[in-house]
Amino acid sequence: MNARGTPADPATEAFVAHRNLLFTVAYEMLGSAADAEDVLQETWLRWAGVDLGTVRDPRAYLVRITTREALTRLRTLRRRKESYVGPWLPEPLLTAPDVAEDVELAESVSMAMLLVLETLAPTERAVFVLREVFDLGYDEIAEAVGKSPAAVRQIAHRARVHVAARRPRGDVPAAGPRDALDAFREAVETGDMRRLFDVLAPDVVLLTDGGGVVRAALSPIVGAEPVTAVLARLAPAATLRPLQVNGRPALLVEVAGRTDSVLAVRLDDGLITGLYAVRNPEKLSRLGRETPVSR
Template sequence: MAGTAEMTDETFEEHRGLLFAVAYRMLGTAADSEDAVQDAWLRWSSADRSDVRDPRGYLVRITTNIALDRLRSARAQRETYVGPWLPEPMLTSPDVADDTELAESVSMALLVVLETLSPLERAVFVLKEAFGYPYAEIAAALDRSEASVRQLGTRARRHVAARRPRFAAEAAERRAATDRFLDAVVGGDVNRLMEVLAPDVTLWTDGGGKVRAAVRPILGAEKVARFIGAVAAAPYAGVDPADMRMRRTDVNGAPGLVIEGPDRTISAVTVEFDEEGRVHAIHMVANPDKLGAVAEGRELAVERP
């Protein structure tokens, strides 16, 4: 019996990173994803696995369906959320940014777009586009016909493509553009900041009603620069600017900025660029409930099956 239990543990742990990666793309928060993985473990450990020929596929199926149930419940809560709801940021290793497809699959901007899909569309999109599962396996995992899953996938891809323009810039170009933006922010130079912002830039700030944040997206370079300048020049979340430290690190597959106080993480910032290398979208997460993974230095394992 002990040997069987050990094998059960080893098999699950072998795939834990993959399961978390699936759940995170489905749910957008580290805490919910960890809970989904834990639920998957409970089902795995108590299930009759005598007929399981593909443990990885079996575990992905369990985790996907648990995440689906959690996502359906979360939708109602997110409708009453104070201000824009943004995914929980997570650190990623620098080499993730060098792989365009992997970086895109966990980018803050894509996760925001995935929030606009139905739960089933999101599940199909994640399994197909991020992990490369064939439609037949996805259909079996979701207990749907392959034809219906293909329709869901087509609809999801069109929806994402319409709301998520992609510009074929090399990782080095994206990093250089990010550095220009971060230099302007860290230096508190509003004029320099204006130079790197696209005229139609949009800033989303997620404070969750717990810290000061805009309850609606801020549109336009001048307004965005003014908001960032104001945040950098005055106490924020109870921390004086002189006590803040701005740390550059990779967040969700791209170079980002983590702002820290003496005893806690204050916010995490990611940016997106247009075809001319100007910032056209900024996502700033300041809700303390969503900064745990970044504060702990937890790194998202970005992998394929």
């Protein structure tokens, strides 16, 4: 049934039933909600023209269309990112609390993991996402990426090794990021910069994404002392408010009552090793509503 109470056609019902899954596939491949939505529009246009009598598994068929469309767009995005002003960060999503309860899903959409996925080639990223996050079979993935199942197995192995070497170290309990962020927030708001050293790793990296639209550092800021110095300048004017972003605790930074940025963290062995400040206004438009993600 649609919103007016009249029966929906089978194609629409199948698409709506799997929409959150398809969005998540596209977002994990692209790191951009806006581009993921565009991919879903292309997926729908292609799906609407399919003879459903030839489709055995609508979910698999839709995932295949979405993956192909996302791969095409991913290659375009790579060229766009080469001319991006300053560090590029994924578009943050305001997510529901229950996303954090699915540990694997929360990790897969986390800012830290999405940045790790950025280091993969497009086909490697697609294979990794479909296999490790959504547990698709090699035959299904092969159809989606246009490779043989044997080739997909090799790509999956290579991608797993690559990601394993770069993903956050150690098991992070659910309360870990929240506790670290609470300590971080208190230190910044009280001006206790010495306490920051208790939660920041010596080689912590701060990335600020302004996209050339607002002021931001054009290169990574590395080291506890330089990062603390930047935060010390921010502290007097900023209000930090906790929220759930990409399945993990994060902070909304407000200045003069207006949204300035979203701050997410990477945690390794109990210390903050990465701080990701998204300031580009074009990437903050979805913070007014939760974005459903699912596996």
